[in-house]
Amino acid sequence: MPETNANESRLLIKGATVLTMDPTLGDLTTGDILIVGDRISAVAAELSDPQAEVIDARGMIAIPGLIDTHMHAWQTPLKGLHGAGWTFDDYQSRVFYLREHFGVEDIHDATLAGSIEMLDAGVTGVLDFCHNVMSPQHAEAALRAHRGTGQRTLWAYGMLSTLDGSLQDDAWRLEHIREMRKETGDGGLLRIGMALASIERGSMDQITTEIGLARELGMQMTVHQNPAGQIRELHQAGLLGGDIVPAHSNAADNEELELIADCGGSISFTPECEFAGGRSMTVLNRAHRAGVASSLGIDTPARVPIDMFNAMRLTFMLMRSVEAVDEREAGRYPLTRRPGTPMVEPRHMLEYATVNGARAIGLGDDLGRLAPRQLADIVLINPEPYGVALGDPAAHVVLRTQPRDVDTVIVGGAVRKRDGKLTDLDRDDAGAATRRVRERIFADVESAPQGVHQ
Structure with missing residues (x-):
């Protein structure tokens, strides 16, 4: 002992x-x-x-404790703003564009509200993918909020500058993340990671620089991985590793999944947002069969509630549905247990949200x-x-x-x-923080959604 x-x-x-x-x-x-x-x-x-x-x-x-491996905590006050039937383009034009309206205190209050709600719901650990780092002060405000709540956090410093990748102003981000890494170190409840710029929006030179710095500093990384072929591209460039957690990867083919499994990697799936957005969900089963250490996230509170139990439940249902389709198409229905059919069980989902989540945030041994x-x-x-x-x-x-x-x-x-x-946090404080953010950001927007000031 x-x-x-x-x-x-x-x-x-x-x-x-x-x-x-x-x-x-x-x-x-x-x-x-x-x-x-x-x-x-x-x-x-x-x-x-x-x-x-x-x-x-x-x-x-x-x-x-449950671990959410893909959360945008800064979007907590925007809950409900992302309609259930919206497309990804709707999200970019109606939700994500609001990040330029978020001031330093908005980032603090939004992160505070999200972290309190997560802890209340049994989410003890989170990979907070913060792609709203508009200044060093924004980053420091987010860290201040996480320190105040005491949630175990891998806070991923967002390297995305603009949605279209036209403004490549990463130099100050790279310098600032180096400073913050020195301040936080390796131990404690709060650690610094890096949220890489989206590969399709930046150059491979930019991604290579970011990954190089993260590995120099010993930081975990995550990246939005949406288009097909990007995992293979990272592998061919010698950049793919178990320290990078792709989020989504719905279009990944089986070879790419095997590449992730071979390097001991994880994918963070966000089934509620992905499924509602019309994405293919067969990747869940294919990743499971390939031996990928799948983990789960909520993604954006603007669209779905902070409820990892529901994320586990939906993932299980989706995976069983895909298995049933496969069996029917092969002429083997109703479902029966047979060799070579790794039928998922609820316990696998709990493993995704605990054991695999710990691996994804770099704490798999502890x-x-x-x-x-x-x-x-x-x-x-x-x-x-x-x-x-x-x-x-x-x-x-x-x-x-x-x-x-x-x-x-x-x-x-x-x-x-x-x-x-x-015991030492207040739900009312989370609600008040959400109201403060809405009052401030929608004051700068011509048509605020109904009810945001209530």
Whole structure:
């Protein structure tokens, strides 16, 4: 066991159904979790520690904290502005263009609101893809918000300058990201990553420079990957690696998926936005079969709610639907289990949102499982008053749980939510921050959407 300091906090979770997501430990029908400092010290059927504060988790389900690997937190106040039936062009012209109206305090307040809502919904970790870095002050305001909420964050510094790529003013961004990396370092809840410029909007020289700096500084990267062939292009340029997390990749072919799997990489899928936007979803199944460490994200709160449980649920349904289509077209229906058919289960979705999410944000060795020496990011789900579903508890988490069922949230050993209430943050503060942003940005827009000042 790791050495512990006598002055470190000690917390003992008692009597939960523990889904460790650890292949050695498996599930515990009834189990305890001992946390010392910011890490899990022990997981077993019965533990005791007279010095520890006790959380009575009888009847609850303990899971690793959920990790969103593709979120634009700055768009939180724009919730509902992106219509369900809109196209990507609609998003660019009606939502994304608003970024130039966001001042420094707008970025702070929007990020604050999004982070609070995520924590409340059991999202302990996030890759915040911030493609609204219009000045160094904007970047620093976003970091200030994340520090204030204490969510475990990989904040990806957006390198996108203009949508059409016409203004290549990355020099100040590259210099600033180097300075910020020195300030944040490798440890702690807040780390700096890089959100690369979209490949189709910038030059390969620009992308090469960005990736080179990120690797020099030891930072995780992410990129919007939409057109076909870009993964192959990165590979051919010698740039593809497991430290780059493409988002979406709906048009990736099987060879490209194998390239990602071969380098130990992950793709962040955002099924609610992708499916509603009319994209092909067969990539989910093809990536699963290829061994890609798929992870999940919400993408933009302007379109869908902050609800990783729903993201897991929809992903499962989509993947089962694709499997059924494949079987029918092959003359094998109804669905039956047979060799060579890796039929997805709800537990796979929970793996996407925990184990694989941890890998995507560069913490695969330290996060995503409930096991000794792991960082203590834990969510307790309370199925009452209606009761837990029969069968696999992982199926209850994925298919039946909603954010309102999140009873307790622990990040790095600190209790952030307990008995259904945030401990040191306020939901009203998130709402007030959203209202402030709307009042400021829509004052500069000729026709504000109905209700934004309410």
